[in-house]
Amino acid sequence: MSLKYALLGLISKKPQTGYELYTTFKERMIYFWSSTHSQIYTELNKMEHEEWISSTYIYQEGSPNKKLYTITTKGEEYLLNWLLSDKIKPAKIKDEFLLRASAFHLLSEKEIIHLLDAIIEREQRVLEATRKWQHDNEQDEEFGIGDFVTAEYGVMYAEMYIKWCEKVRKEIRKRSRGN
Amino acid sequence: MSLKYALLGLISKKPQTGYELYTTFKERMIYFWSSTHSQIYTELNKMEHEEWISSTYIYQEGSPNKKLYTITTKGEEYLLNWLLSDKIKPAKIKDEFLLRASAFHLLSEKEIIHLLDAIIEREQRVLEATRKWQHDNEQDEEFGIGDFVTAEYGVMYAEMYIKWCEKVRKEIRKRSRGN
């Protein structure tokens, strides 16, 4: 399982809390990885046991206390070993809309167009958010090569998705004119 | 969970066996859905209990016997209801290579290029296979709108992935010349 590598990769950039890692997952990594806070906290505790990371407890007034995790030498070695391994597992995707698309033979033109429009809108929002994030952060010294290439992927992925939706719309219109 | 809808969608096109469904998943739907044979067989049995599908046992000489599943009216209603529902869950993606890419700050130019080349090769194989499948089947009367649009997606997705890899390669070369 790769959640541990995902967490190690992020912590290797700078020490972080579980909450920060969780927000990074849901805000920035959604188009290539996903997880929930309950899974992240559990995994972080396991990883500390394995001594891939170490934590410092930070007392705060006003807001709740927190644990800051730092990667260890052992953790860095473990991560690097995985990064360089030859066996790269193929992506695992569960795309509900594509699944619906595969059953378009059961729907009318109107129904398909309605679904497509909703998805185009959704993807446009994702695209705008990614571009905004990229623009707001690219001058930041913390913005590294990994952030650059994955943000670029996010943009290309959303653009492709929208283009595909429009292609499908054209095809649907064409087919229903034909009937 | 949507595996049941995935199966219903496929069975709605024509009666199929668990084995046929399983091969469709691993050969054709990999870029938008994945499952294993053990999960598929279990799910099919549950779905028959729910009366969304019914089965006919087919005795064969030479090869093992099999069960052919057909969708019921109840199953069709259930599927259609899901197809038209407004809440379309966002795609859940676990892309190990993108995860590695997000940790590229830990690798050298040479190491990154090595990984990229392997992925480009992999994606080119996927792309060729999808195009071949599309070409070999588009004249088939069973090749419907769902097959058309999802195959198109597969092609666009793989093309985008390759373009992204090449963009990353250029960026990596640029950055290491800069140092």
Add this chain to the structure above:
DNA sequence: TGCGCCATGTAAATTGTTACATGATTTA
């Protein structure tokens, strides 16, 4: 003679999701 294909299943283990639990501060 060993591997892959056809064909279906169960059991065990791991992963992932949702709900429960707490509680102060900030924002609408």
Add this chain to the structure above:
DNA sequence: TAAATCATGTAACAATTTACATGGCGCA
């Protein structure tokens, strides 16, 4: 004043993966 944010965790449940189990046929 209700919801969202910060912050961390556990428990129960659901989904998924890997291993176990069987066995004939065709191919190299």
